[in-house]
Amino acid sequence: MNTKIRLMVVEDHHVVREGLVALLSSVEEIEVVASVSDGDKAVTSFSSLHPDVTLMDLQLPGMGGAEATRKIREQAPDARVVVLTTYDGDEDIFRALQAGACGYLLKGMPFDELVQAIYAVHRGESRIPSKIADKLAERSKGEQLTPREIHVLERIVAGRANKDIASDLSISEATVKTHVNNLLAKLGVVDRTQAATAALQRGFARLR
Numbered sequence: 001m002n003t004k005i006r007l008m009v010v011e012d013h014h015v016v017r018e019g020l021v022a023l024l025s026s027v028e029e030i031e032v033v034a035s036v037s038d039g040d041k042a043v044t045s046f047s048s049l050h051p052d053v054t055l056m057d058l059q060l061p062g063m064g065g066a067e068a069t070r071k072i073r074e075q076a077p078d079a080r081v082v083v084l085t086t087y088d089g090d091e092d093i094f095r096a097l098q099a100g101a102c103g104y105l106l107k108g109m110p111f112d113e114l115v116q117a118i119y120a121v122h123r124g125e126s127r128i129p130s131k132i133a134d135k136l137a138e139r140s141k142g143e144q145l146t147p148r149e150i151h152v153l154e155r156i157v158a159g160r161a162n163k164d165i166a167s168d169l170s171i172s173e174a175t176v177k178t179h180v181n182n183l184l185a186k187l188g189v190v191d192r193t194q195a196a197t198a199a200l201q202r203g204f205a206r207l208r
Contacts (some may be wrong), residue, residue, distance in 0.1 A: 005122050008034040008051040010042040010068065011084075012060050016107075020055070020084075021182070028116055038049055039063030041072045046079065053122050056101070058085040073100035080121045084114070089203025090135045097136070103127035129182060143186045152179040157196045157205040181193040 007030050011017035014037070021035050034045045039060045046054065054072065058065035069081045082103035083096045093104055102121045105114060106129075117127040128136075145153065150168070155165045162176045169176075184190065186200045199205040 004029055004031040005118060006031050006033045006049070006052045007044070007118065008032075008035050008036070008045060008049065008054045010054060010060070010065065011057045012037045023111055024115075030115070030118065032109065037061070037070030039065060039071075042068045043075075046072045047075060052080065053118055054079065054081045055118070056081050056083050057086055058096060060081060065121065065123075066092075066099045066101075069096060069101050070099035078123075082117060082121050087203055088132065088135065089201060091130075092203035093125050093136050094133055095203075097128075100106070104132050105129070106132075114137065117166050145183070145186060145204065149183050149186070152176060153199050154184055154205045156180070156183075177206050 007024060009017060009020050009024070009032060011020060017035055017037065020168065021032050021121070025032050033049050033051050036042050036045050037060075040063050042054065042056065042060075042064070052067075056065045056069055060068070063071075065083060065085070069083070072079045072081060079100070081101045082105060083101045084105050084107060085096075086107050088106055094120075096104055103117055103126060105117055120127045140191050151169060152165055155168060160168065162173050162180070166173045166176045179194075180192070183195055187195055189195050189198055196205075
């Protein structure tokens with residue numbers, strides 16, 4: 001009878017993925033049953049292999065890690081997913097945990113801590129370091145952005161003018177200006193440049 005923790009690794013950077021697989025395969029209690037590079041493959045592989053724990057990067061080509069986590073949890077509500085990422089913005093954390101992740105870990109953590117986190121999640125526990133929990137708590141205190149405001153903010157980060165944003169979203173320039181003013185107030189910034197910086201820091205948007 002196989003008592004090892006069956007693990008799937010989802011990571012788009014080849015060297016990082018292979019390194020994780022090599023290190024985790026050296027742990028006697030862990031068996032890496034799948035190693036994939038994007039969210040679509042993660043969902044498909046989970047369907048066929050049903051790993052005990054999935055180690056999920058957030059920034060993936062095509063379907064992102066949060067969306068892949070959500071789809072995996074839809075097909076298996078008891079699925080145990082641990083996010084392992086470089087991103088520590090409060091919005092990244094919120095989206096991943098809202099999608100059903102049981103843990104949120106940052107790359108660069110000691111390997112033994114990663115292994116202990118995998119053990120903990122396999123036991124049915126959650127693993128969220130205090131730094132991550134603090135950021136999530138800070139997010140809950142502030143005013144939340146609406147989906148439309150996030151769409152506008154993403155385009156501000158991309159350098160789009162109000163006229164272009166209005167065209168992209170099929171709304172009037174006056175409505176765009178209202179959204180921008182609301183964004184500045186909610187983010188606690190004074191101009192579009194600061195709004196873009198805050199968006200990148202907090203995980204509302206990414207540079208393409």
